[in-house]
Amino acid sequence: MGRSQELRGGPPPKDPEVFGPNADDTGCGILHVDMDAFFVSVELRRRPELRGRPVIVGGAGPRGVVSSASYEARRYGVRSAMPMSKARRLCPKAICLPPDFAAYTEASHAVMEIFREVTPLVEPLSLDEAFLDVTGAQRRLGRPAAIAALIRSRVAAEQQITCSVGVASTMFVAKLASTRAKPDGMAVVPADRVLEFLHPLPVAALWGVGERSAEVLGRLGLRTIGDVARTPVATLRAALGKAAAEHLHDLAWGRDPRQVNPDPVDKSIGTEVTFDTDVADHEVIRRTLLQLAGTTATRLRRAGMMGRTVGIKVRFADFRTISRSRTLMSSTDVTREIFRTAWELFTALGTRERIRLLGVRVEGLLPADAGVWQPHLWEPRYGWREAERAVDAALERFGAGVIRPASLITRRSPDKKRGVGHT
DNA sequence: TCTGGGGTCCTCAAACTC
DNA sequence: TCTGGAGTTTGAGGACCC
Numbered sequence A: 001m002g003r004s005q006e007l008r009g010g011p012p013p014k015d016p017e018v019f020g021p022n023a024d025d026t027g028c029g030i031l032h033v034d035m036d037a038f039f040v041s042v043e044l045r046r047r048p049e050l051r052g053r054p055v056i057v058g059g060a061g062p063r064g065v066v067s068s069a070s071y072e073a074r075r076y077g078v079r080s081a082m083p084m085s086k087a088r089r090l091c092p093k094a095i096c097l098p099p100d101f102a103a104y105t106e107a108s109h110a111v112m113e114i115f116r117e118v119t120p121l122v123e124p125l126s127l128d129e130a131f132l133d134v135t136g137a138q139r140r141l142g143r144p145a146a147i148a149a150l151i152r153s154r155v156a157a158e159q160q161i162t163c164s165v166g167v168a169s170t171m172f173v174a175k176l177a178s179t180r181a182k183p184d185g186m187a188v189v190p191a192d193r194v195l196e197f198l199h200p201l202p203v204a205a206l207w208g209v210g211e212r213s214a215e216v217l218g219r220l221g222l223r224t225i226g227d228v229a230r231t232p233v234a235t236l237r238a239a240l241g242k243a244a245a246e247h248l249h250d251l252a253w254g255r256d257p258r259q260v261n262p263d264p265v266d267k268s269i270g271t272e273v274t275f276d277t278d279v280a281d282h283e284v285i286r287r288t289l290l291q292l293a294g295t296t297a298t299r300l301r302r303a304g305m306m307g308r309t310v311g312i313k314v315r316f317a318d319f320r321t322i323s324r325s326r327t328l329m330s331s332t333d334v335t336r337e338i339f340r341t342a343w344e345l346f347t348a349l350g351t352r353e354r355i356r357l358l359g360v361r362v363e364g365l366l367p368a369d370a371g372v373w374q375p376h377l378w379e380p381r382y383g384w385r386e387a388e389r390a391v392d393a394a395l396e397r398f399g400a401g402v403i404r405p406a407s408l409i410t411r412r413s414p415d416k417k418r419g420v421g422h423t
Numbered sequence B: 001t002c003t004g005g006g007g008t009c010c011t012c013a014a015a016c017t018c
Numbered sequence C: 001t002c003t004g005g006a007g008t009t010t011g012a013g014g015a016c017c018c
Helices: A005-009 A038-046 A084-090 A101-118 A135-141 A144-159 A171-181 A191-198 A211-219 A225-229 A233-240 A242-252 A282-303 A335-349 A384-398
Strands: A030-035 A055-058 A066-069 A095-097 A122-126 A129-133 A163-168 A186-188 A268-279 A305-316 A321-332 A355-367
Touching: A030 A144, A030 A171, A038 A055, A038 A066, A038 A101, A055 A084, A066 A084, A084 A095, A101 A122, A101 A129, A101 A144, A129 A171, A135 A144, A144 A163, A144 A186, A163 A171, A171 A186, A171 A191, A191 A225, A211 A233, A225 A242, A233 A242, A268 A282, A268 A305, A282 A305, A282 A335, A282 A355, A282 A384, A305 A335, A321 A335, A321 A355, A335 A355
Parallel strands: A055 A095, A163 A186
Antiparallel strands: A030 A129, A030 A163, A055 A066, A122 A129, A268 A355, A305 A321, A305 A355
16 A cells, blocks of 8 residues: 555645645636555554454464554655565564455445535545546536545544645646645645745655665756756666656656546456465475466456456566466456466466466456357357356355355365365 | 555556457 | 558566655
8 A cells, every 4th residue: 555655645745824724726617535554543443442442454474464554663764665564673562453355345335425425426446446537517516625634634534534725736746735635634736836946855756666676867967856857857768768758758747647537447357375384295386376367357347248268377476576467269267268268378478387376367357248158069058157157146146155166165164265175 | 664455547568459 | 362561469577656
């Protein structure tokens, strides 16, 4: 969940007069709402006795990372995406909780529902943040800053979660503004003061600049967004490529043509797993790929989508990561077909190396009812697809785990992270 | 220190098509 | 029929986002 505040927004030069809640919000129809330490906040609702204490939500296994940290834990240097082992070292007193995505998803739906009562133009970015275009809601609900305040108070009152809101004329600036407002605050960037807001910020605050690009820009002597703005696009292009150069130069001048899109379509669906300990046994790998294919296929069917390209991702013990993919004759959402392709892609690698992570992904998605699915000539009218749909229905009714491929049935309860199917 | 899992988008090269 | 070039598709890899 997000990069650290230092990297993202730099030291926030808080000036309530200029970028505070009372700044001029004329023409600032875009809101970016970001929940504060969302996963932790959801946990604290049901465990209020933990309030005020350092709390970390993260993977419990030996290779888990921090998903969310309370502000008390952040004081010790704990950050999201940090290995849990390091987080525990930095803050031994922290209470560490395993993630409960079902609870976070439910809380997220409730919050998004509040947003949709304000405007239909809501674009969720993840479970804990969303863009809202409130341009059309102003006659009904008042100025953008007033709408932002309304949202903040409703989320706090109805969900017992604080959030921060950025109010601006573009999505990019609204996002930076919400970062500056954290925690539990609001920032307004007046349309005529965007450059004043943007240019002192570090280059890493630009959307699309991560560690690598920041390093490249640093070698050019570019430290702030203002530096990027004043650099000829041709120079940026030579360093970063055409698309990135033009994109960053535009953002640096406050130009962001994107509009809030309430119906973004999924382009791929996939599942991956990191083993607790590296695995070289091909039988374990085969079973893991079958399980990953099954999960992916189930998610595809649940989403009503099919895809034509099947890909695998393999991360070796030394963290080298490769991917392989193959485009099929027609789209699929069938476990057997996805697994068969994934296994063929894997065996074609001819590797015996120890593996840390395996992933299966299906790309090139189309709605399943788009009529693009073509059964093969030799495929029976009612085949695996129908069988798997029946399994979906049974799982829906009787719960996860009641049905699974015979090759995944083990005497022990399955634990994919230890390698599927040790018997 | 030792790096999750879900994704998107871009670049580049090779293969393919016209 | 062969060939070169342009455009498109595919596949791999990497950077980045939350």
